[in-house]
Amino acid sequence: MKQNAESIRSYNGAAGGWGAVKGSALAVHGQKALRRGVIAIFRMNQVKGFDCPGCAWPDPDHRSPMELCENGVKAVSWEATTKRVSPEFLAAHPVSELWNWSDFDLEDAGRLTHPVKYDAQSDTYQPISWEKAFEEIGAQLRSYNDPDCVEFYTSGRASNEAAFLYQLFAREYGTNNFPDCSNMCHGPTSVGLPQSIGIGKGTVTLQDFESCELVICVGHNPATNHPRMLSTLREVSLRGGKIITINPLRERGLEKFSFPQSPGDMLTNGSTPLSSGLYNVRVGGDIALLKGMMKLMLEHQRSAEMHGKPDIIDNAFIAEHTAGFKELVEDLAKTSWSRILKESGLSFAQISELTHCYEQSKATIISYGLGITQHENGSENIQQLANLLLLKGNMGRPGAGICPLRGHSNVQGDRSVGINEAPGETFLQALEQRFGFTAPRKHGHSAVESVKAIRDGQSKALICLGGNMAVAMPDPLVTFPAMRKLDLAVHMTTKLNRSHLLLAKHSYILPVLGRTERDVQAKGVQSVTVEDSMSMVHASCGALKPASPHLRSEPAIVAGMAMATLPHSKVNWQEMIGDYSLIRDAIEQVVPGFTDYNWRIEQPGGFRMWNGASNRIWLTENEKANFIVFNTPDTQQALLPENTLMLTTMRSHDQYNTTIYGMNDRYRGITGRRDVMFINAQQAKELGIAAGDKVNLKAVNHEGVRHERVVEGLTVVIHEMAAGAVGAYYPETNILIDLDHHDKQSATPAYKSVPVVVEKSL
Numbered sequence: 001m002k003q004n005a006e007s008i009r010s011y012n013g014a015a016g017g018w019g020a021v022k023g024s025a026l027a028v029h030g031q032k033a034l035r036r037g038v039i040a041i042f043r044m045n046q047v048k049g050f051d052c053p054g055c056a057w058p059d060p061d062h063r064s065p066m067e068l069c070e071n072g073v074k075a076v077s078w079e080a081t082t083k084r085v086s087p088e089f090l091a092a093h094p095v096s097e098l099w100n101w102s103d104f105d106l107e108d109a110g111r112l113t114h115p116v117k118y119d120a121q122s123d124t125y126q127p128i129s130w131e132k133a134f135e136e137i138g139a140q141l142r143s144y145n146d147p148d149c150v151e152f153y154t155s156g157r158a159s160n161e162a163a164f165l166y167q168l169f170a171r172e173y174g175t176n177n178f179p180d181c182s183n184m185c186h187g188p189t190s191v192g193l194p195q196s197i198g199i200g201k202g203t204v205t206l207q208d209f210e211s212c213e214l215v216i217c218v219g220h221n222p223a224t225n226h227p228r229m230l231s232t233l234r235e236v237s238l239r240g241g242k243i244i245t246i247n248p249l250r251e252r253g254l255e256k257f258s259f260p261q262s263p264g265d266m267l268t269n270g271s272t273p274l275s276s277g278l279y280n281v282r283v284g285g286d287i288a289l290l291k292g293m294m295k296l297m298l299e300h301q302r303s304a305e306m307h308g309k310p311d312i313i314d315n316a317f318i319a320e321h322t323a324g325f326k327e328l329v330e331d332l333a334k335t336s337w338s339r340i341l342k343e344s345g346l347s348f349a350q351i352s353e354l355t356h357c358y359e360q361s362k363a364t365i366i367s368y369g370l371g372i373t374q375h376e377n378g379s380e381n382i383q384q385l386a387n388l389l390l391l392k393g394n395m396g397r398p399g400a401g402i403c404p405l406r407g408h409s410n411v412q413g414d415r416s417v418g419i420n421e422a423p424g425e426t427f428l429q430a431l432e433q434r435f436g437f438t439a440p441r442k443h444g445h446s447a448v449e450s451v452k453a454i455r456d457g458q459s460k461a462l463i464c465l466g467g468n469m470a471v472a473m474p475d476p477l478v479t480f481p482a483m484r485k486l487d488l489a490v491h492m493t494t495k496l497n498r499s500h501l502l503l504a505k506h507s508y509i510l511p512v513l514g515r516t517e518r519d520v521q522a523k524g525v526q527s528v529t530v531e532d533s534m535s536m537v538h539a540s541c542g543a544l545k546p547a548s549p550h551l552r553s554e555p556a557i558v559a560g561m562a563m564a565t566l567p568h569s570k571v572n573w574q575e576m577i578g579d580y581s582l583i584r585d586a587i588e589q590v591v592p593g594f595t596d597y598n599w600r601i602e603q604p605g606g607f608r609m610w611n612g613a614s615n616r617i618w619l620t621e622n623e624k625a626n627f628i629v630f631n632t633p634d635t636q637q638a639l640l641p642e643n644t645l646m647l648t649t650m651r652s653h654d655q656y657n658t659t660i661y662g663m664n665d666r667y668r669g670i671t672g673r674r675d676v677m678f679i680n681a682q683q684a685k686e687l688g689i690a691a692g693d694k695v696n697l698k699a700v701n702h703e704g705v706r707h708e709r710v711v712e713g714l715t716v717v718i719h720e721m722a723a724g725a726v727g728a729y730y731p732e733t734n735i736l737i738d739l740d741h742h743d744k745q746s747a748t749p750a751y752k753s754v755p756v757v758v759e760k761s762l
């Protein structure tokens, strides 16, 4: 397609392949990390190596010599860079100057080398000793009467050991305020899925992909975000399994794949076709589509019964294992086809084809990502996916189940070991029994609630274990001023980012060892552990020399703060940070599922945490798997201005969340820029805009256009995507998202359906 710009071209190649090798080489080179990077990359995801800090896709049992992917290489070289942010660098660049740097430039400046504290007089971060920093932070935290005025944020790269100590510190201090990055992605998985199947985690393992007949990929983009999944999908495809995509956008990377580790593919420029069907559902139209599929299945079932043909649905499973089937049937009977077609944006023929495919498959896996979770009905979206699986008994048997694609490499593990704003009583009692302090019972703040509490002056201090919270959250018009009202901000981090420049009265940056680096404590070299998207727990041991001798490990920093804050602590912090196996012993004593923790992580590949639903044991209140009905409200869009479109915010291929590695988005054909807006050809024509035109995006709500919430000067890119929607990159567009626009049950921001209008720039 002609796009009127050199920087924008349609991409027709395969994912992976030589493009990925070139992308990896550029990433390593750009960070001047060639030697460090290469050593690190060879140790990544190997049995005795470290876990890739990229995504949470599991490692296969039989690892290829290099179990890695292009984006994993970028993540490692970004961390293994030889560039440094030293005290001299910080002295030379006042915060007011750094504020004007781009997000890319801030992180590209390199690794932080010393603990620093902000000095208002010089407007710079200045070095401070670790002991003094701990002492001051501890004194500040002790000065508050109400522990609930402190927020403990976690980003999902933290290891189980760091996260367990962190929650221990916060709970002994007296609060359950754990805003977490998972509140921004898979909150609906944690809240919605347990109501259906009794657990907020996926039920499948990599082995299930070896025997499934069909994989339905709904609302995720693995070529960019979980590239190692493409190797798994390639194997499914090679043995004749089917892969279907439900996505408003055509994501080229999911269509064919050149396996960078297959000499055959690479030498012949060959590729394996992956997804064989794409259904361009409307943004937010998944529930309508899923209801349409289930409605058809029930019609086919009735017809099969009448004609004495084999069953379409699994009646035996439904009778023995589920509740709510009758209500589901009633709801589907009431749901009209006109509404299903309008809301899904698909034709009856397309829905029939998809349903037929699902009916034919004897074992189906549904994998899903943020295209499902980041909506006002994110939790309900997931419950409808579960309904569809349950109808055919596709849960808890080989080759079948649900597969949420989690984000950060240990986001699931962090939740498992206690990063939870609403902890269960059993967990709290076990914690109390092991450590002998009284744990708080009041529910704490999730991410959105924490920003509101800070905005309202209720919360005064923010401690961040990694991440870039202020930039990742919606609504910088609210979030940024809120952060500047804080009394205390402490950031444990590897690199500089914008959140660190939103100054509190007292601001500290504490530099941490990365996943790739050797961690030596009193009892020698330490490993940490992580849990992937399929509940596999394994050890990760850094190999590189630390970026600076002044770095400390995350567990050691958390323990340092805890000891300085809680002089009468019941916890033996010093002992635990000398030997992380003692932290794992404590986790084993508090959290079910970690029996023989230290022994089992020594086994190749680690171990899988027990999962009830995978064994058809439903840990729901009624001990059944539940069909959950959702009466879709008459679309709220009716209240919005007539020309409203739904903006879905996206990641480019060269970004890891708020970390921008580069300016390309290869599979979507974008080179050297991020200031673009994707739209389909017909929609563009209706708006009177064409490829290459400049437009402004403005937020709208029921009161009309909100002129202060605007992103200006985006260039129009014509892309195959559903009608009624536009796409643009995150975080640049977060200004358009209201803090109150989130999934109702889990408060996960509805980043994927933001009401906007498009105006032509003058």
Ligand SMILES: Nc1nc2c(c(=O)[nH]1)N[C@H]1C(S)=C(S)[C@@H](COP(=O)(O)OP(=O)(O)OC[C@H]3O[C@@H](n4cnc5c(=O)[nH]c(N)nc54)[C@H](O)[C@@H]3O)O[C@H]1N2
Pocket (backbone or CB within 6 Å): 054, 055, 056, 071, 185, 218, 219, 220, 221, 222, 224, 225, 226, 246, 247, 248, 249, 251, 281, 282, 283, 284, 285, 286, 368, 369, 370, 371, 372, 405, 406, 407, 408, 648, 649, 650, 651, 653, 655, 656, 657, 752
């Ligand atoms: N390289 C790289 N890897 C990453 C990350 C990264 O930024 N870069 N981030 C990590 C993190 S924290 C996470 S949570 C994961 C995210 O991984 P994904 O879940 O893949 O997240 P997104 O890239 O946001 O992609 C969401 C997809 O949903 C589609 N979509 C949008 N709206 C809808 C809808 O209404 N319905 C449907 N069916 N689809 C929709 C979009 O077109 C897009 O293809 O990746 C992790 N891995």
Ligand SMILES: Nc1nc2c(c(=O)[nH]1)N[C@H]1C(S)=C(S)[C@@H](COP(=O)(O)OP(=O)(O)OC[C@H]3O[C@@H](n4cnc5c(=O)[nH]c(N)nc54)[C@H](O)[C@@H]3O)O[C@H]1N2
Pocket (backbone or CB within 6 Å): 107, 154, 155, 156, 157, 158, 181, 182, 184, 185, 186, 370, 374, 407, 408, 465, 466, 467, 468, 469, 471, 472, 473, 474, 492, 493, 494, 495, 496, 497, 512, 513, 514, 515, 554, 649, 650, 651, 656, 657, 658, 659, 730, 731, 733, 734, 751
């Ligand atoms: N509009 C829109 N907004 C979104 C999303 C979206 O799809 N659309 N996605 C949301 C999602 S899924 C997520 S998970 C959030 C991401 O939210 P966060 O997890 O808060 O953000 P990241 O960008 O992953 O954090 C990057 C920073 O982590 C620090 N870091 C890197 N490695 C380490 C380490 O090993 N240890 C420590 N301590 N720090 C480290 C570096 O300083 C780096 O700048 O964004 C959310 N925001």
Ligand SMILES: [Mo]
Pocket (backbone or CB within 6 Å): 181, 182, 184, 185, 186, 406, 407, 408
């Ligand atoms: Mo995420």
